[in-house]
Amino acid sequence: MAPPPAPPQKSPSPSQPSGKSEVSDLKLQLRQLAGSRAPGADDSKRDLFKRVISYMTVGIDVSAAFSEMVMCSATSDIVLKKMCYLYVGNYARCHPDLALLTINFLQKDCHDEDPMIRGLALRSLCSLRVPNLVEYLVAPLGAGLKDGSSYVRMVAAVGVLKLYHISAATCFDSDFPAVLKSLMLTDPDAQVVANCLFVLQEIWNLEANKSEEASRERETLLSKKLVYYLLNRIKEFNEWAQCLVLELVAKYIPSDSDDIFDIMNLLEDRLQHANGAVVLATIKVFLHLTMSMTDVHQQVYERIKAPLLTLVGSGSSEQSYAVLSHLHLLVMRAPMLFSSDYKHFYCQFSDPSYVKKLKLEMLTAIANESNTYEIVTELCEYAGNVDVPIARESIRAVGKIALQQYDVNAIVDRLLQFLEMEKDYVTAETLVLVKDLLRKYPQWSHDCIAVVGNISSKNVQEPKAKAALIWMLGEYSQDMPDAPYILESLIENWDEENAAEVRLHLLTAAMKCFFKRPPETQKALGAALAAGLADSHQDVHDRALFYYRLLQYDVSVAERVVNPPKQAVSVFADTQSSEIKDRIFDEFNSLSVVYQKPSYMFTDKEHREPFEFSEEIGNLSLGQESVGNARRYDESDKDLLLSTSEREENGGPNTNGPAAAGYSAPPDYNSSLVSLSSQTQSETAISDPGMPKHTSQMTLAIDDLLGLSVPAALAPPSLKLNPKAVLDPGTFQRKWGQLAVSISQDCSISPQGVAALTTPQALIRHMQASSIQCIASGGQSPNFKFFFFAQKLDGPPSFFLMECIINTSSAKAQVKIKADDATASEAFFALFQSALSKFGVL
Amino acid sequence: MIAQFFVLSQRGDNIVFRDYRGEVSKGSAEIFFRKVKFWKEDEEEEAPPVFNVDGVNYIHVKIAGLFFVTTTRVNVSPSLVLELLQRIARVTKDYLGILNEDSLRKNFVLVYELLDEVIDFGYPQTTSTEVLKSYVFNEPIVIDSTRVPPLGPASIFMQGTKKMPGAAVTKSVIVTEPGGRKREEIFVDIIEKISVTFSSSGYILTSEIDGTIQMKSYLTGSPEIRLALNEDLSIGRNSSSVYDYRSSAGGAVILDDCNFHESVRLDSFDVDRTLSLIPPDGEFAAMNYRTTQEFKPPFRVNALIEEAGQLKAEAIIKIRADFATSVTANTITVQMPVPTYTARVSFELESGAVGQTADFKEGAKRLEWCLKKIVGGSEHTLRAKLTFSQESHGNIAREAGPINMNFTIPMYNASKLQVRYLQIAKKSPSYNPYRWVRYVTQSNSYVARFSTSSFDGTREATQATAISSTSTATSSPLEVVAEGATASLPDPPAPPPPPTTFLGTAVPLLLQLGLSGAIKILGPAATSSSSHHHYLLAYRLHALAVFFTFAADMVLVIYFIACYAGFATPPAGRVMKPLMIAPLAVSFVTVVLGTVLNVVG
Structure with missing residues (x-):
């Protein structure tokens, strides 16, 4: 039985599946070869195996040949063996019964003389992923961990993790984690140590939620002894293990x-390492270690700048992107520290657009008195760029810089020059910006309006730009002689206007114009209202009707409603809350930085970085002796490092009064209500001379309206809580691990409470008023998770710890309470419930 | 941790597919390819290297026209994965000699073998070519290197493959020569990627060099080598600013920063600038460095576009090679975007031009001028006549450009970083391996902005101020004053001046205003008279501008001297000295620049 000639140099890209016949053909040939000891049989086998693997690669199911492959695997040729292992590893799971066939020869190989073969066999054995074969794994694994060859021990350590994923119970029963732990501390081979480390990390992280012993084990991984042991050996590890x-x-x-x-x-x-991953990991260590030491933290920024810039320049464009994203994060946190490096962030011709976008954002952030001129000049060059998205982005960047208040008049000139370029997308972007600028700096209206007045509305097609133009026509109709007539012609073409946004603006603009120049606009307004009433879009219809009735009721009232004197906007709300930014910073050197989102927004729960919770607490505790300090260092830190706009934001919490003393979570300004009040507060706090004095009264009024004034806590008399309770996260974590659950109950939340819970911060503030402090929180609508604590006011120090999971869609809260003094926990729960029931009902 | 690794061809076929953890579905390669191919998110044309689809993170690099991809569900470190992907490609190249679709397809079993050892259950294990040698048993099927197309300009341009043509050593680390013996040799390539941006008036806006000392070792028995660099090499901008003879000091190389491969030992680096290392097998970057020190750009680019009657324009691109005649640059491409309404272009190459082609890429709306080689010291010009399909409004120079150049210059390095010697520890007296030290400079981003044929008066005025502000980057006080004139900045770093110093800001302000006003008045007049004389007029205008600036500066100087002598109140006491010197420096630079401009323009 001469082996059939292997298809000589068969085109290596097999045509996509016709599949079946080829697979059966392969099976036949393999069967013929199975027992063959003829010289050259191995070569033919190699060719056949290669074909099988190449089918497997392109996705053709060759599992039908499983038994034939196993039959052919009895060979001493290591290349053949490897191919066979690869095949078996791929298909064993779908053929658990056939996988049994392989156990025999794999087990035999595990005792081979050659450590290579022992290692390979052990790896394949563990990769079968068949639950009912677990029993065959334990013995070879145990032997592997004690093997004399470091290669085998390396493989065995990872094998333990594989076993854990197939059957956790077997893994623990065989006491493998303990073996790994001792191996980690004693093995001379650095890679074995590294493997033990990540295996233990993964196992304990996954187990930590289930057993308290596991979470203790996990903590020992962070013990000083172990960390120092690893650090002292750091140069023995290869770059990945580092x-x-x-x-x-x-x-x-x-x-x-x-x-x-x-x-x-x-x-x-390590900061001089050529591998960007090592450098970034080191930077993360530096940043996190120095969180509590403001001046050192700042030095770290200075120190890491140069290595980061070198990394941006040295790798492939993909690597640069990853590094640049991190640089972006740092720039956004401390723009001042980078203000002299602006030239590094100029866009290069070869940069892909995702890189250019990051750079534009950085340039916007670091613009200040000393560099605005150069930056804006550079950005203006991009505005005429052939790359239209980037051109748009650059115009927006110029506008943002103008809104940051530096050198406004020069920039306004630039923007107005854009309008003269007569490129439709440039005009469109610029119009939107000019509108925003006018909202912030009404004093520029004269210059802007002169130029805007010259723009023919026919050249503006994009809805956003058109809406902006119409807004300006309405707002400044007294300064633009043509305004009523332009509006009139726009209203005439009502039916051709597709965007509801534009039609809404048109209605409002017609109203505003009417109040200023009634005789000229009356006709147009009538037409607009009529068209609006007949509009199919709900909002447009409603607004037209509203205006109509308002006018009917009283024109002067209508004017007061539609066109009251406006106050300039001082700060446009940040798009990302500072809590989210901090979260991302905590997750430095991870995908969160690239996506600019914290990990809970893009990972499934089961795959989330298992340290998540402990990170929540761990990060809060970094370098902070007590929670009370947390806020303090945080603020001083920000004062030094953050941009002025963020500093303005920080004005908010400062004025919050004594309630802020025990504040642990960073404030969130994203929710509109809060941002409104804090913004007005900060305005008064900064005492801008240009700001009318009545804002403080307005603040009060708004506060009352929105129900933000915090009432005194109405605690039941039975239990009094310390309003300034302090507990550091480390202690919290330990206590949480030690104490037993004294109450575990569900309670419901009022609909108002659900409505108010847009971000975790809302509830945290509320609870603070009842002397219940939050130590960590997270989640996103509809699921939120909080860890609260409180301390009994009198008597020996006694803490209540609470985990509270709220689902807003079902309006339910799951509460678990642990307490030093379990007898008082009923009272505490009652207090909590009463506080919760008042949430949002003020 | 990494769930899967796969390599896709340009058409999206799997060449290699390895599932490490079984956490992500098998269809991921197809999802990835679709997403990348039809990427249109946020107006972006190109998929970023990292993105997320339904909770699965796809991380990829493009190398040699192939996608190297990993998937994961965990929030991993992106740079770790990207470095790893790059390293996998490099190790594969070390084994196969050449990395391309063909060689990968022929050797996919070997690649699987490598992958098994490089990553285990999603955790990176080792990427050292040397360590892997003991685990890999397949012999590579080496493909004929002559069949590989040479690295044309297109391949350099290919996104994601910052190609290193100097490192085109196409020998596998494990294949022995036909003679049965391995040739002992080591390649050291100093590769520099330069980025330069020329402003519209021809001066350098930004420049940077990103360099790598790349090694590829075929030495056996791991001998120690010593690589000596320039003795006067210094690192760190901050330390150099103490002496501050950096731009004028001829020869001293100052690096902003650098990093090293982990095998490099720096014991004597501080003393004699020598790196010692035992080179691992295969290719690796021994050192990466970056410098923003001024250097002489290898090419001067001048470009001009102007209207030549209705619906017509003429563009002139001039390149001068500013390097020694013994050096030749090759595969030069010059690209120039033209206004979108350009319909036809006719070219006029120099008479007797060899190896030059010019082309109008209608889809991308740009001109492409390719030159096979440019010898040092020579100058080349391209004239192009553009025909428009519609009338241009405004300034066509704003709708065209900037010009971008791509080139490679072997045996040239911009930073002047040199390998003084390369010493290999001798194992025996007869041991004398081959040592190759090569230099190559490549364009990373070499951009020249358009000169607006200088009859746009307002623009010229802004330029004049731009010159003064950039050239005084080191003496900021004046910069602030000069900018204050046009921009009326709130205040310099010092507290706002008291009323008595009003004169201090008002004088230059008025002067500058007067200057730009004069030009603004003259400017439109010049534009409207589109006669044959506009060039001359422009020159005169320019000279006028320079003169005015100079005059303004002189007045400033006198004023400040007066301040110093006590006749007037100084604007802010502690910035006096730089204030004294800066105007002089500025006026000098302005005059020089102005003259240069006039000559060149």
């Missing part, structure tokens, strides 16, 4: 400042 160790160190909570400096000195030279 990343792993550094990632661990970033989570380590140093005991004192000597500790911090020791670690930083030890790792200093």
Whole structure:
């Protein structure tokens, strides 16, 4: 039985599946070869195996040949063996019965003389992923962990993790984690140590939610002893294992400042590593270690600038992008520190658009008194760029810089020059910007209106730009002689206007114009109202009707409603809340930075970085002795590092009074209600001379209207809580691990409460008023998770710890309470419930 | 952790597909390819290297026209994965000699073998070519390197493959020569990517060099090597600013920053600028560096576009090679975007031009001028006549450009970083391996903005101020004053001046206003008279502008001297000294620049 000639150099890209016949053909040939000892049989086998693997690669199901492959696997040729292992690993799961066939030869190979073969066999054995074969795994794994060859031990360590994923119980029964732990501390081979480390990390992280022992084990991974042991050996590890160790160190909570400096000195030279991953991991360690030391933190920024810029320049464009995203994050946090480096962020011709976009944002952020001129000049060059999206983006950037208040008049000139370029997208973008500028700096209206008045509305097609133009026509109709007539012609073409946004603006503009120049506009307004009433769009119809009735009722009232004197907007709300920004910063050196989203927004629950919760607490606790301090260092930190706009925001919490003392979570300005009040507060706090004095009264009025004034806590007399309770996260975590659950109950939330719970911060503030402090929180509508604590006012220090999971769609809260003094927890729960029931009902 | 790794061809076929954790569905390669191919999000044309679809993160790099992709559900470190992908490609190249679709398809079993060892259950294990040698048993099927098309300009331009033509060593680390013996040799390539932006008036706006010392070692027995760099090399901008003879000091190389491969030991680096290392097998970057030190750009680019009657315009691009005649640049491409309403273009190459082509890419609306080689010291010009399909409104120079150049210059390095010597520890007296040290400079982003044929008066005025403000980057106080004139900044770093110093800001302000006003008045007049004389007029205008600036500066100087002598109140006491010197420096630079401009323009 001569082996059929292997298809010589068969085109390596097999045509997509006709599949079946080819697979059966392969099966036949394999069967013929199975027992063959003829010389050259191995070569023919190799060719056949290659074909099988190449089918497998392109996605043709070749599992039908499983038994034939196994039959052919009895060979001493290591290349054949490897191919066979690869095949078996791929298909064993769908053929658990056939997989049994492989166990025999794999087990045999596990005792081979050659450590290579032992390792390979062990790896394949663990990769079968067949639950009912687990029993065959334990013995070879145990032997592998004690093997004399470091290669086998390396493979065995990962094998434990594979076993854990197939059957966690078997893994624990065989006590493998303990073996790994001792291996990690004693093995001479650095890669074995590294493998043990990540295996233990993954196992304990997954187990931590189930058992308290596991979470304790997880904590020991962060013990000083282990961290120092690994750090002292850091140069023995290869670059990937170094990343792993550094990632661990970033989570380590140093005991004192000597500790911090020791670690930083030890790792200093890692910043000169050519591998960007090592550098970024080191930077994360530095940033996290120095969170509590403002001046050192700032030095770290200065120190890491150069290595980051070098990395941006040295790798492929993809690598640069990853580094640049991190640089972007740092720039956004501390723009002042980068203000002299602006030239590094100029766009290069070869930059892909995603890089250019990041750079434009950075340029916008770092623009200040000293560099605005150059930056804006550069941005203006991009505005005429052939790359239209980038051109648009640059115009927006110019506008944003103008809104940041530096050098406004020069920029306004530039913007007006854009309008003269007569490119439709340039005009469109610029109009939107001019509108925003006018809302912030009404004093520029004269210059702007002169230019805007010259723009023919026919050249403006994009709805946003058209709406902006119409807004300006309405707002400044007294300064634009043509305004009523332009509006009139626009109203005449009502039916051709597709965007509801534009039609809405048209109605309002016609109204405003009418109040200023009634005789000229009356006809147009009538036409607009009529057209609006007949409009099919609900909002347009409603607004037209509203205006109509308002006018009918009283024209002067209508004027007061539609066109009251406006106050300039001082700060446009930030698109991203500072809480989210902090979250992203905590997740430095991860995908969160690239996506500019915290991880809970893009990962499924089961795949979330398992340290998540402990990170929540861990990060809050970084370098902070008590929660009370947290806020303080945070603020001073921001004062030094953050842009003025953010500093303005920070004015808010400062004025919050004593309630802010025990404040642990960063405030969130995203929710519109809160931002409104804090904004007005900060306006008064900054005492802008241009700001009318009556704002403070307005603030009060708004506060009352929105129900933000915080009432005194009405605690039941049975239990009084310490309003300034302090508990550091480490202690919280420990206590949470030690104490038993004293109450676990569900309670419901009022609909108003659900409505008010747009972000976790809303509830956190509310609870503070009842002397219940929050230590960590997270989640997004509809699911929120909080960890609260409170302290009994009198008597020995006694804490209540609480986990509260709220689902707003079902309006239910799941509460778990643990307490030092379990007898008082009923009272505490009652207090909590009464506080919760008042949430949003003020 | 990494769930899957796969390599896709340009058409989207799987060449290699490895599932490590079984967490992501098998269809991920198809989802990925579709997403990348039809990427149109946020007006962006191109998919970023990292994106998320339904909770699965796709991270990819493009190398040699192939996609190297990983998927994961975990929030991993993006740079770790991207570095790893790049490293996998590099290791594969070390083994296969050449990395392309063909070689990968022929050797996919070997690649699987590598992948098994590089990543285990999603965790990176090792990417060292040397370590992997003991685990890999397949012999590579080496494809004929002569069949690989040479690295044309197109391949350099290909996104995501910052190609290193200097490193085109196409020998596998494990294949022995036909003679049965391995040739002992080591390649050291100093590769520099330069980025330069020329402003519309021809001066350098930004410049940067990103360099790599790349090694590829075929030495056996891991001998130690020593690589000596320039003795006067200094690192760190901050330290150099103490002495501050950086731009004028001829020869001293100052790097902003650098990093090193982990095998490099820096014991004597501080003393004699020598790197010592035991080079691992295969290709690796021993050192990466970056400098923003001024350097002489290899090419001067001048471009002009102007209207030549109705619906017509003429563009002239001039390149001068500013390097030694012994050096030749090759595969030069010059690209110039033209107004979107350009219908036809006719070209006029120099008489007797060899190896030059010019083309109008209608889809992309740009001119492409390719030159096979440019010898140092030579100058080349391209004239193009553009025909428009509609009338241009406004300034056509704003709707065209900027010009971008791509080139490679072997045996040239812009930073002057040199390898003084390369020493290999001798194992025996007869041991004398081949040592190759090569230099190559490549364009990363070489952009020249258009000169607006200088009859746009207002623009010229802004330019004049731009010159003064950029050239005084080191002496900021004046910059602030000069800018204050046009921009009326709130205040310099010092507190706002008291009323008595009103004169201090008012004088230059008025002067500058007067200047730009004069030009604004003259400007439109010049534009409207589109006669044959407009060039001359422009020159005169320019000279006028320069003169005015100079005069303004002189007045400033006198004023400040007066301040110093006590006749007037100084604007802010502690910035006096720089204020004294800066105007002089500025006026000098302005005059020089102005003259240069006039000559060149």
